[in-house]
Amino acid sequence: MGGRIRAFAAFWYDFVVGDDWLIAVGVVLALALTYGLSRTSVPAWWLLPLFLVLLLPLSLWRATRRP
Amino acid sequence: MGSGALFIAVFLACVVEAVEATTIVLAAGTARDWRSATSGMAGALAVLAIVVAALGPAVSEIPLRGLRLAVGALLLIFGLQWLRKAVLRASGHKARHDEDKIFAEQLAAAGAQPRRRVGLVPDWYGFTLSFKGVLLEGLEVVFIVLTFGSNQHDVGLAAVAAGCAVALVAIAGVAIRSPLSRVPENTMKFVVGIMLTAFGTFWGAEGAGAHWPGSDASILVLIPAIAAFALVLVALMRGNRLGAAGRETAVPAAAVDGGSGGRI
Numbered sequence: 218m219g220g221r222i223r224a225f226a227a228f229w230y231d232f233v234v235g236d237d238w239l240i241a242v243g244v245v246l247a248l249a250l251t252y253g254l255s256r257t258s259v260p261a262w263w264l265l266p267l268f269l270v271l272l273l274p275l276s277l278w279r280a281t282r283r284p
Numbered sequence: 285m286g287s288g289a290l291f292i293a294v295f296l297a298c299v300v301e302a303v304e305a306t307t308i309v310l311a312a313g314t315a316r317d318w319r320s321a322t323s324g325m326a327g328a329l330a331v332l333a334i335v336v337a338a339l340g341p342a343v344s345e346i347p348l349r350g351l352r353l354a355v356g357a358l359l360l361i362f363g364l365q366w367l368r369k370a371v372l373r374a375s376g377h378k379a380r381h382d383e384d385k386i387f388a389e390q391l392a393a394a395g396a397q398p399r400r401r402v403g404l405v406p407d408w409y410g411f412t413l414s415f416k417g418v419l420l421e422g423l424e425v426v427f428i429v430l431t432f433g434s435n436q437h438d439v440g441l442a443a444v445a446a447g448c449a450v451a452l453v454a455i456a457g458v459a460i461r462s463p464l465s466r467v468p469e470n471t472m473k474f475v476v477g478i479m480l481t482a483f484g485t486f487w488g489a490e491g492a493g494a495h496w497p498g499s500d501a502s503i504l505v506l507i508p509a510i511a512a513f514a515l516v517l518v519a520l521m522r523g524n525r526l527g528a529a530g531r532e533t534a535v536p537a538a539a540v541d542g543g544s545g546g547r548i
Contacts, residue, residue: 232423233358235365244360244484248353248492255493262494262502265485269364269510274517276368281377281521 237279243272289503290436291445293483297428297476298449301421303469306457308417311390316399316410323405324414332422339430340439348435349491355431356488363480367514370474375521380470425450435487478514482506 234241247268254261313321346354372378390413402408425446433442486496486503496502 233361235361237365237368240364240368241361244357244364244488248357248488251489251492251494260494260497261492262489262496264494265360265489265492266506266509269360269481269485270513273364273367273371273513276364277371277517277521280368280372281524 237276239279240272240276243268247272287438287441290432290438290441293476293479294428294432294442294445295449296472297480298425298446299453300469300472300476301424301428302450302453305418305421306453307387308390308421309414310457311387312410312414312417315391316397316413317407320405320407320410321414324411324416325418327411328415328418328422331419332426335423336426336430339426346434349493351434351491352487353491355435356484356486356491358427358484359431359480360484360488363477363482363484366473366477367481367510368477370470370477371514371517371521373470374474374518376525377521432483435483474514478507478511482510485510 247265251261251264254264309321309325312324369378373380397409399406400408402411405411429442429446430439433439436442482503485506489496498505
């Protein structure tokens with residue numbers, strides 16, 4: 218039973234998070250910061266593209282550094 | 285986003301998933317037993333129909349802003365993962381997706397398993413191989429249809445686009461009875477990664493409360509901007525790889541020249 222639950226959890230982790238957890242964590246963080254900024258008078262639309270420009274090269278760099 | 289853009293985005297994403305599912309079903313049918321492979325495919329399609337029937341109405345009940353936030357987050361994660369792989373493949377850091385090679389591997393793996401009858405299924409391995417492949421790739425198709433469709437208030441059109449993609453690939457697969465290696469899958473994955481990332485960025489930011497300058501028109505800026513950024517990354521990484529390869533070949537050459545620590 219425990220093995221099946223672990224396999225089920227592993228399937229959804231792989232389906233949603235994929236190869237690099239950093240991307241999932243970065244996206245959630247970026248959305249949380251966008252929400253926070255949108256509650257102020259400062260425009261918040263630029264935050265997500267900025268995270269994207271940082272996250273993708275960082276994830277690629279991590280991928281190429283792996284043995 | 286217009287109906288045309290919705291159709292194209294869903295169609296391209298679903299073609300990619302359908303090609304992968306078709307490769308697995310063809311491998312199961314060729315190496316094992318066609319009746320078991322098609323039964324597995326039919327079983328997976330039935331499960332997917334139940335998932336759509338259960339989730340479809342539930343998804344349309346979610347408030348649009350919450351839906352856009354959740355869908356935007358998931359699309360952005362999926363899109364960036366696709367784009368990451370596509371850039372790695374295009375720059376030579378990862379082997380290209382090769383349906384011929386995958387088909388050969390699936391055939392070899394399937395051929396090594398013993399045959400076992402379970403109930404009406406003549407070959408249980410062929411059934412489960414086909415069932416799992418179609419279910420996994422089909423779940424992604426369902427996700428794409430429901431998220432794109434519900435965000436644009438046109439699940440019907442998204443479903444038609446997915447249906448066209450799956451039917452086209454299935455007919456082609458049955459007609460040639462071999463993996464669809466002529467489909468430019470790596471290029472399509474690159475394009476789909478760009479589109480998922482662009483829509484994920486747009487919907488995610490809107491769901492989190494941001495307002496895009498130019499409203500919906502900003503997606504027309506996001507798509508080419510992300511494409512250009514990804515292509516720049518490919519060029520940079522390809523250059524780095526060639527540079528590293530050049531240094532690796534230069535070191536032994538220098539060592540042969542005089543054994544002076546690699547200095548020329």
